Amino acid sequence: MRLQKYMAHCGVASRRKAEQMIAEGRVQINGEVVTFPGTQVREIDEVLVDGKRIAPEQHVYILLNKPKGVVSTSSDRHADQTLLDLIHSHARLYSVGRLDKETSGLLILTNDGDLTFKLTHPSKHVTKTYRSTVRGKVEASALKCLRNGVSIPMDDGSRYQTQSAEVEVAKENRGSTVLIIRISEGKKRQVRKMCAAVGHPVIHLERTAIGSLTDPSLKPGQWRYLTSDEIEQLKAEH
Incomplete structure (x- = not known):
């Protein structure tokens, strides 16, 4: 598996962000700094990001109805309230795309970098x-x-x-x-x-x-886990 994809599977960041981290020299494979995103990673390899070992984690998929006034970031020390203030999860979650502070509505939070890439890349036309x-x-x-x-x-x-x-x-x-x-x-x-x-x-x-994902019953500030059918539906979006 290519390094940036492996990092996305581990929930470190989206593939695009992972490529940037690799280029900055923040990633090591078996003790060696790697700067080429396409480097292949094997199951036996030890991968470190900023000195910390990473490994694939179970994917989490959450649908949130973001209220007006909440910023679409996981952490912002200047913000009154962020997305993670509304979510109760121990997973490292990232917002799939953003809504500005004054816009409300549906956001997906996940640690699945591949799905994030699919739903946000301009070529996918979601x-x-x-x-x-x-x-x-x-x-x-x-x-x-x-x-x-x-x-x-x-x-x-x-x-x-x-x-x-x-x-x-x-x-x-x-x-x-x-x-x-x-x-x-x-x-x-x-x-x-x-x-x-x-x-x-x-x-x-x-x-x-x-895409085809909607939930009129989800009130502002509420969230829920996506169903397996919804996850597969999103992965099929194009």
Whole structure:
């Protein structure tokens, strides 16, 4: 098994993060520092990360309904509350993707680096569904723009043209509209930026599904373990 994949199996980090750790010289195999991610690991090999031995661990899969106000990190000394403050688990869990602090909704936490890679890598096109309440009445022209792709600002000052999206009007209120938006990419604060780009800033945003995985009965702050069927379903997503 390749080293970065082995590290992911051990719950150390995602494959992409593991590759970075390897390149930084933080990994040893049988006492030798290894800097090539593709190095093969055998069952008899001793692998150390930052001087500590690692070994495959039992995978844990949790579905959490993240409340507004909680940051999508395992640890942040500046945050009032993190994901792990809501979860009771001894496993080293990582969030599969992120939701910004003001966005609520479904997140998967796991120590399965392979699944994390599959669900977050841009080439996999896993759909995420959002319920977005925006200001104003959204006209057909704005819906068309959202569906075809819009230009949004990036943190580095560049612009990004979003891919096509599924967008439908769920409800029209006085002064606001509820949209169901499905995207298969995950730029930072993408849905918020998309809605702002067509003149309808987000008032409230919630992720309601990851691929085919959803659970309307899961209240904000609640979590549960995924079933074996749900895990296999996620692994089959593409």
